[in-house]
Amino acid sequence: MRQTIRQLLMFPIGFCMVSTLFEPTNVPIPSVFAAAGDPPITTTSPTPNTRLLSRMPALKRLATPPNPIPAIALNSLGLSFTSQQGSSPPSPQVLTVSNRGRGTLNWNATTNTSWLTLSPASGTGNGTVTISLASGSLEVGTHTGLVTVNAPGAQPVSVPITVTVTPAPVPPAIGVNSTSLSFTAQQGGSNPVPQSLNIRNTGGGTLSWTASDNAAWLTLSPAAGTGNGTVTISLASGSLEVGTHTGLVTVNAPGAQPVSVPITVTVTPAPVPPAIGVNSTSLSFTAQQGGSNPAAQPLSIRNTGGGTLSWTARDNVAWLTLSPAAGTGNGTVTITPVLGSLGVGTHTGSITLSAPGAQPVSVPITFVVTPAPISITLSPSSLTYTGISGGSNPASQSVTVTANGNWTAGVTAPWLKLSTTSGSGSGTIIASVDLGSVSARTNTASLSVTAGNTTRTLGVTLTLSDGSLTLSSNSLAFTATQGLANPSSKTITVQSTGSWTATKAAPWLVLSQTSGSANGTITANVDTSKATQGENQATITVASGSIIKTVTITLTLNAPSSSSATLTWKANSETDLAGYKVYRSTISGRYEQANVVAMLRGNVTSYQATGLQSRTTYFFVVTAFDIAGNESGYSNEVSKSVY
Secondary structure (H helix, E strand, C coil), X not given: CEEEECCEEEEEECCEEEEEXXXXXXXXXXXXXXXXXXXXXCCCCCCCCCCCCCCCCCCCCCCCCCCCCCCEEECCCCEEEEEECCCXXXXXXXXXXEECXXXXXXXXXXXXXXXXEEECCEEECCEEEEEEECCCCCCCEEEEEEEEEEECCEEEEEEEEEEEEECCCCCCCEEECCCCEEEEEECCCCCCCCEEEEEEECCCCXXXXXXXXXXXXXXXXXXXXXXXXXXXXXXXXXXXXXXXXXXXXXXXXXXXXXXXXXXXEEEXXXXXXXXXXXXXCCEEEEEXXXXXXXXXXXXXXXXXXXXXXXXXXXXXXXXXXXXXXXXXXXXXXXXXXXXXXXXXXXXXXXXXXXXXXXXXXXXXXXXXXXXXXXXXXXXCCEEEEEEECCCCCCCCEEEEEEECCEEEEEECCCCEEECCCEEECCEEEEEEECHHHCCCCEEEEEEEEEECCEEEEEXXXXXXXXXXXXXXCCEEEEEEECCCCCCCCEEEEEEECCEEXXXXXXXXXXXXXXEEECCEEEEEEECHXXXXXXXXXXXXEEEECCEEEEEEEEEEEECCCEEEEEEECCXXXXXXXXXXXXEEECCCCCXXXXXXXXXXXXXXXXXXXXXXXXXXXXXXXXXEEECCCCECCCCCCEEEEEC
């Protein structure tokens, strides 16, 4: 008995199914023979539509498929995130990985940034990668990165990631026109005039404010508002005692720091009668017989009571002159003694001050007349010099000596120099100072001239200051591209009243001038060959005495710029065309699988090559491949040079 067997086997080849047909086979049913004494044997033939159960050899396939090659496909050409600085990260995004080739796709995903997290980072077959953003460390601006999916035997695929970090919103801020307000009221009198507190928004957003106080004697109107506004603050002083009272007006707004304005109320007592007060209870004068009148002295008058003080002043001796002799409120009476024919000795008098409603006040006056000594005078009575530390000496000054005999001169400090130290009769001394001999800010000395037993001394003061130091800018910024020319130099104008020095703290920074006196210019240059790619910072320090000013120098050194090239070709006419491969190399005629920069599906006719670096020549060829994976020869070679 024979049974015909027909079986259809399917093998995956590319994107279609190939049938393998086993030809009909006649399988003989084995004959069975029984030995003597054996039990009888029965043979059963298979029924129709059943599988033959005999021990027939295994069927062999007539065709073998090629080795499967996986191909990575992603659902997106690029992803973008938007995040606000200081807020929580944006929602993760999902990148779908699928196998558009054959065989098994064992893929893994990587990123070139620290602010992206991939989960999972690997898988088999189709899958998804969740891309999360850690934006906490990112500055405001646009940031880019790459997620690359690799698999053994497959061309890696990269997806650009763009992150835009926007600045945090500016909250509202309360601004007021006064940091404190004060009122003055008289006990038993009317309330003082109300005062206004202007409120404005010095921040962002909307300012919805409320105003409150902590004192029963304050009234606010209005007590709330939106945006800029004015609060009228009124005072009910009727219940307040004499003295100083304090309160607080507080302005609050959602999202803003509250602002408190102290309120001070001074309640004065009811009016009191005027009272005369003077700055001296007695005055004394001294003069030499035959000399000039002594210097006048002031007598200050003030009202130490209440009300209005209308005063008059009079003296009881002929050798005093008062000016003015009357006034209202606080004032000053200039008292001048007249030497005239007064003899040697002590002379006394008094000045009496009177005012309606006030007790009169008397001030005793003493005038001592001394015998005339040997005549010697100095003019001026003092010398004052000012200088700048590290600067030039100030101008010399003259001292006029008027004497009726021989005289000698001397000083008490080494920094004070005299043109002459002796003379006879009237003469002139030129006094100068040496700043190199002093370091203190304030220096004092005396210049004395002696004639006989009489010595005249005048004080000399020398004050040193650091002068001034002004720079035209406190920061300079340079931008350059690595490998290209250095950027143009920039200048800093120095305005100084003394000498100055300039130092820098980076090898890539070059200064044209490191010291000077008075005004000058510093030219700053940068040497990009000594700087690193990215942002470089340094400081120029300019010092004049104890004054130190700094200039922050920022050099942003960019990476060499990249370019792109667009390749076009004629469409392939093959009916089983699957796509094209684009090869890129920096060596003409050398192309390997590692040089494949793009695998394009379908009958596309163009491709844009990006990321081409400057000062580099690139070579390109294109091949076509069919659905079976067969690849054509290289196209003609084209090149592009980037400058």
